[in-house]
Amino acid sequence: MEVIRSAAEMQKKSFAFIRESKTIGFVPTMGFFHEGHVALMEQARRENDLVITSIFVNPLQFGPNEDYERYPRNEANDLALAADAGVDLVFIPSAAEMYPAKMLISLTIEERANVLCGRTRPGHFEGVLTVLAKLFHLIQPTKAYFGMKDAQQFSVVSALVDNLNFPVQLIAVPTVRESDGLAKSSRNVNLDEKERKEAVSLYKALQHGRQLVVDGEKNPAIIVKEVKEQIASQLNGKMDYVELWSYPALEPVSVIDRQVILAIAVQFEKARLIDNLVFDERGCIGSQIR
Amino acid sequence: MEVIRSAAEMQKKSFAFIRESKTIGFVPTMGFFHEGHVALMEQARRENDLVITSIFVNPLQFGPNEDYERYPRNEANDLALAADAGVDLVFIPSAAEMYPAKMLISLTIEERANVLCGRTRPGHFEGVLTVLAKLFHLIQPTKAYFGMKDAQQFSVVSALVDNLNFPVQLIAVPTVRESDGLAKSSRNVNLDEKERKEAVSLYKALQHGRQLVVDGEKNPAIIVKEVKEQIASQLNGKMDYVELWSYPALEPVSVIDRQVILAIAVQFEKARLIDNLVFDERGCIGSQIR
Numbered sequence: 001m002e003v004i005r006s007a008a009e010m011q012k013k014s015f016a017f018i019r020e021s022k023t024i025g026f027v028p029t030m031g032f033f034h035e036g037h038v039a040l041m042e043q044a045r046r047e048n049d050l051v052i053t054s055i056f057v058n059p060l061q062f063g064p065n066e067d068y069e070r071y072p073r074n075e076a077n078d079l080a081l082a083a084d085a086g087v088d089l090v091f092i093p094s095a096a097e098m099y100p101a102k103m104l105i106s107l108t109i110e111e112r113a114n115v116l117c118g119r120t121r122p123g124h125f126e127g128v129l130t131v132l133a134k135l136f137h138l139i140q141p142t143k144a145y146f147g148m149k150d151a152q153q154f155s156v157v158s159a160l161v162d163n164l165n166f167p168v169q170l171i172a173v174p175t176v177r178e179s180d181g182l183a184k185s186s187r188n189v190n191l192d193e194k195e196r197k198e199a200v201s202l203y204k205a206l207q208h209g210r211q212l213v214v215d216g217e218k219n220p221a222i223i224v225k226e227v228k229e230q231i232a233s234q235l236n237g238k239m240d241y242v243e244l245w246s247y248p249a250l251e252p253v254s255v256i257d258r259q260v261i262l263a264i265a266v267q268f269e270k271a272r273l274i275d276n277l278v279f280d281e282r283g284c285i286g287s288q289i290r
Numbered sequence: 291m292e293v294i295r296s297a298a299e300m301q302k303k304s305f306a307f308i309r310e311s312k313t314i315g316f317v318p319t320m321g322f323f324h325e326g327h328v329a330l331m332e333q334a335r336r337e338n339d340l341v342i343t344s345i346f347v348n349p350l351q352f353g354p355n356e357d358y359e360r361y362p363r364n365e366a367n368d369l370a371l372a373a374d375a376g377v378d379l380v381f382i383p384s385a386a387e388m389y390p391a392k393m394l395i396s397l398t399i400e401e402r403a404n405v406l407c408g409r410t411r412p413g414h415f416e417g418v419l420t421v422l423a424k425l426f427h428l429i430q431p432t433k434a435y436f437g438m439k440d441a442q443q444f445s446v447v448s449a450l451v452d453n454l455n456f457p458v459q460l461i462a463v464p465t466v467r468e469s470d471g472l473a474k475s476s477r478n479v480n481l482d483e484k485e486r487k488e489a490v491s492l493y494k495a496l497q498h499g500r501q502l503v504v505d506g507e508k509n510p511a512i513i514v515k516e517v518k519e520q521i522a523s524q525l526n527g528k529m530d531y532v533e534l535w536s537y538p539a540l541e542p543v544s545v546i547d548r549q550v551i552l553a554i555a556v557q558f559e560k561a562r563l564i565d566n567l568v569f570d571e572r573g574c575i576g577s578q579i580r
Contacts, residue, residue, distance in 0.1 A: 105453040137455040163395040165427040
């Protein structure tokens with residue numbers, strides 16, 4: 001498995017792969033790999049000639065009071081897990097390598113970014129859009145893999161790729177969970193023991209909300225209210241939001257008559273956790289995300 | 291020579307070319323070809339396996355009071371000229387093909403766009419950035435060719451490509467001129483006979499300004515003043531601006547000690563003409579633009 005740290009070298013390499021007519025599966029990450037990342041790499045492995053993953057904690061997508069410095073990093077372990085998953089090349093640029101000069105160009109998104117996590121993270125998705133545009137150009141992937149735990153990110157990136165005709169196919173991969181249902185996250189290591197036990201209530205509450213739809217409830221307000229009550233009764237972490245929107249457009253729905261996302265964010269002492277379920281008007285979790 | 295009007299078909303075709311390891315030279319245009327466009331195509335022809343040109347009058351880069359509807363069009367003649375120049379494929383999408391849905395993503399540029407033509411054309415370069423990002427993704431060129439008549443555009447597009455690591459090499463091609471020095475432009479057809487005669491004064495005034503630098507003048511204010519006076523004495527069209535900036539950064543210069551652009555815009559009755567010269571601190575027109 002090759003490691004490249006230079007942007008120019010990475011792009012040169014991807015040109016070489018393309019000349020060899022290799023399909024490239026790309027898994028963009030911020031490192032500190034867990035089974036969620038590995039699932040992305042394994043799917044990329046099955047579907048492409050070559051698998052490239054990037055490890056880059058992108059300063060542009062962190063707000064001034066967010067956890068950029070505290071974001072967990074473990075490159076040696078990441079490289080071992082990537083090699084195990086069959087990754088061919090890991091791109092690990094420095095911030096200076098990705099942003100060598102003042103950025104004059106900005107990518108912004110008008111919709112989809114002002115709900116859910118976007119509301120409390122101004123500039124976050126602009127940072128995500130910018131770094132992904134750069135990575136897509138450096139790596140020139142055939143397919144790019146994203147976990148559905150960051151469903152809003154997938155919605156935003158879909159808009160980027162569709163609006164600007166990026167020559168890449170986006171693949172949404174279901175969230176990988178612990179045995180008790182907690183969504184895998186690099187930030188889970190920042191939970192204390194009590195918080196870890198409470199954290200399972202996010203997924204339980206989502207399942208409860210989905211079950212209401214399965215049972216015939218179509219009123220988003222009632223579902224959100226019930227989910228909030230269930231979470232409030234089961235954890236001490238500060239509830240950031242419980243929201244329900246159409247998916248992937250992330251528009252308000254007055255009645256559940258199409259695919260929607262039910263999403264939760266909870267702020268624990270040292271970790272902010274998010275989770276979601278995307279399901280249709282019957283409560284079924286579909287295979288077709290976009 | 292092939293003509294493609296569908297974006298999806300264009301991208302499929304560019305993938306096929308890439309699989310065949312063909313280098314692609316791309317000339318993006320708004321059509322109504324003149325020798326300036328032909329020069330771009332001919333240079334692309336010399337430097338690439340395949341030459342693709344696009345004809346698309348991009349509504350996004352025209353302001354509400356600009357000449358989008360009036361912009362001259364002549365597809366049949368364009369196709370004949372492109373074929374003569376050795377173009378392999380012409381991409382002619384409709385506006386609906388390029389913008390099938392509401393655009394959620396915007397590309398903006400913080401610097402370089404607020405001087406020269408950008409000052410009086412708010413949103414113009416954002417429209418240019420957006421359409422070029424789309425065209426670069428659809429056509430996946432090895433090299434893309436731009437005329438230096440739109441020097442500010444080349445500066446802005448350079449920022450786009452550099453900041454976002456687009457896998458394309460930009461080539462700046464010198465302005466093609468009529469025998470009397472008037473820069474070739476699709477908008478020249480909108481000049482009446484008297485205006486056409488006056489229009490040569492733009493280039494003459496630029497040459498005068500450059501000569502001042504050759505002769506040792508390093509004060510931008512003096513050069514701009516002399517150029518303005520010369521133009522005012524020679525034409526009735528409304529002078530829009532005479533400006534001098536560093537190039538390609540388009541920053542103010544207090545003394546001419548690096549590469550600069552001297553640029554003019556004049557509003558005639560039915561045509562707004564622009565012209566410029568890029569030269570170094572000795573007044574030499576260099577081959578190295580970026």
